[in-house]
Ligand SMILES: O=C([O-])CC(=O)C(=O)O
């Protein structure tokens with residue numbers, strides 16, 4: 314299967330000896346740049362999916378079809394393994410099965426299913442969790458839905474910052490018992506919290522946003538963390554660049570006087586122009 318080697322690369326990160334940072338990817342251009350810079354994997358966050366596809370905040374308005382289509386575009390553009398934030402699996406446990414099927418055929422290397430109640434309930438300002446039992450059912454459904462057993466499924470909980478670290482551990486242990494491939498935690502605030510989680514669990518750990526004291530890769534490696542997210546600065550940088558450029562043009566700057574644009578060389582690399590030219594020669598009778 315064409316996507317298997319991507320999944321095996323993600324598996325080798327999880328079973329390896331070091332903690333890595335993923336590149337934040339959200340479209341064909343960003344994934345090719347991450348690949349060219351040598352990132353070992355890409356992270357496709359739900360927040361950046363919402364922003365890139367809809368221009369919306371991360372409030373579960375994006376549909377599974379839209380998420381999977383964006384993943385498919387990235388899979389076509391690059392062979393970089395991508396870990397997809399599949400939120401709550403877009404519904405109940407049966408919807409989770411569908412979500413896994415769609416993301417698997419779209420080429421995801423791995424995906425996370427979280428136990429957050431999404432979309433937010435009426436009148437609730439605080440993030441809520443589904444029950445441990447429902448969370449376990451969702452993770453089991455995700456594992457059951459895999460057609461390619463090399464697809465990585467991670468159980469994710471934000472309980473540490475919503476209920477308690479003890480609750481996060483209880484949930485993580487229950488997810489481990491389902492046969493999931495890794496545990497993904499958000500909301501961990503200190504080394505002490507991470508160490509409590511590490512010592513009570515056994516699977517590789519992926520850390521969502523984390524405070525500065527958790528930012529040393531050597532330390533994280535020793536705590537069985539294999540992937541540590543660094544937020545989603547690239548899409549913020551892209552937004553700023555588009556803003557500055559449109560503003561300058563709107564204010565009368567001549568296109569030739571604009572600053573901060575991608576060079577022709579970078580644009581050609583991102584477009585894989587050499588490959589496209591070679592195909593033009595092979596298939597369209599064009600000069601090499
Ligand atoms: O997965 C991540 O990168 C963090 C997250 O939930 C999001 O950005 O939606």
Ligand SMILES: [Mg+2]
Pocket residue numbers: 358359360371398400
């Ligand atoms: Mg998310």
